[in-house]
Amino acid sequence: MELEKRHTLIKEWLAVIKDFIIKELNKERIIERKSHWNDLVTDVDILIENYLIKQIEIHFPGELILGEETADTRIAMNQINIEEERLWIIDPLDGTLNFITSQKDYAVLIAYYEKGIGQAGYIMDMNSYDVYHAFHNQGVYKNDQTFQLKNSDAQLYEGFVAFNSKVVYLERYEKIRQIGKKCLGVRGTGSAGLEAVNLLNQYTVAYLSSSLMPWDIGAATILLEEAGLKSSDFEGRDLKLTGSSSVIYAYPSSFNEIHHHLKNEKNEQ
Numbered sequence: 208m209e210l211e212k213r214h215t216l217i218k219e220w221l222a223v224i225k226d227f228i229i230k231e232l233n234k235e236r237i238i239e240r241k242s243h244w245n246d247l248v249t250d251v252d253i254l255i256e257n258y259l260i261k262q263i264e265i266h267f268p269g270e271l272i273l274g275e276e277t278a279d280t281r282i283a284m285n286q287i288n289i290e291e292e293r294l295w296i297i298d299p300l301d302g303t304l305n306f307i308t309s310q311k312d313y314a315v316l317i318a319y320y321e322k323g324i325g326q327a328g329y330i331m332d333m334n335s336y337d338v339y340h341a342f343h344n345q346g347v348y349k350n351d352q353t354f355q356l357k358n359s360d361a362q363l364y365e366g367f368v369a370f371n372s373k374v375v376y377l378e379r380y381e382k383i384r385q386i387g388k389k390c391l392g393v394r395g396t397g398s399a400g401l402e403a404v405n406l407l408n409q410y411t412v413a414y415l416s417s418s419l420m421p422w423d424i425g426a427a428t429i430l431l432e433e434a435g436l437k438s439s440d441f442e443g444r445d446l447k448l449t450g451s452s453s454v455i456y457a458y459p460s461s462f463n464e465i466h467h468h469l470k471n472e473k474n475e476q
């Protein structure tokens with residue numbers, strides 16, 4: 208019942224955000240640089256995040272909010288024990304660089320956790336406006352209809368694998384890159400949320416990314432787990448809700464092949 212109330216509200220918020228983004232398309236953007244020349248934020252990211260924070264504060268006062276653009280650094284730096292709390296994790300625009308360059312391939316991500324357990328995850332794909340959501344132990348839904356995977360499992364040779372940029376250009380990820388030899392081909396969207404959508408639709412069979420933050424993966428982890436996919440960091444550890452982490456999401460057989468490759472095989476040329 209309680210989750211149903213959250214669900215109704217979140218759907219309303221996403222509908223407002225969708226209309227807002229569409230209205231903002233093709234307007235001149237205010238773009239600010241954050242930590243690095245390619246770490247950018249727009250006025251749209253900030254307006255969406257502020258809107259979500261306001262709504263959460265009205266309807267669920269006192270609950271913690273971890274949003275990319277207003278991140279409570281106490282949470283990001285592990286100074287609050289989020290395992291004890293009701294926690295919202297929001298990424299107002301996932302794929303901001305895509306939004307800036309082409310206005311394609313970005314998503315809105317909302318997740319709700321209780322005592323460290325993902326209760327509800329939402330990804331709004333802004334190419335199709337499809338909303339994927341999952342509740343803990345209740346499967347995955349697309350636009351409120353039950354969503355079934357094409358296949359519950361897939362091996363690497365059967366599909367594409369997605370990487371993020373750093374996996375492509377940093378020397379230390381050579382072994383990860385070699386997974387490219389075992390799959391149909393390598394792809395990448397620039398949006399961690401859309402990578403989860405691509406996995407759900409089996410456009411890809413695995414996604415490997417270095418250095419993702421909780422807001423990049425909070426919703427995706429819930430959805431993919433509910434769909435029966437596997438997740439870990441590059442070392443095989445469970446994903447956590449604080450700090451930066453490498454991430455592997457994959458169909459079960461692909462996940463096993465990846466970890467087997469990372470553990471047992473020497474670098475190949």
Ligand code: 2AM
Pocket residue numbers: 243245246247275298300301302303304371372397398399400416418419420423
């Ligand atoms: P963002 O668009 O919300 O920043 C791209 O590989 C994915 O990694 C996106 O989901 C992007 O989310 C995230 N990401 C995290 N840190 C990033 C950074 N410094 N620059 C670009 N993308 C980053």
Ligand code: CA
Pocket residue numbers: 246247275303
């Ligand atoms: Ca960002």
Ligand code: CA
Pocket residue numbers: 298300301302399422423
């Ligand atoms: Ca993000």
Ligand code: CA
Pocket residue numbers: 252275298299300301302303
């Ligand atoms: Ca973002």
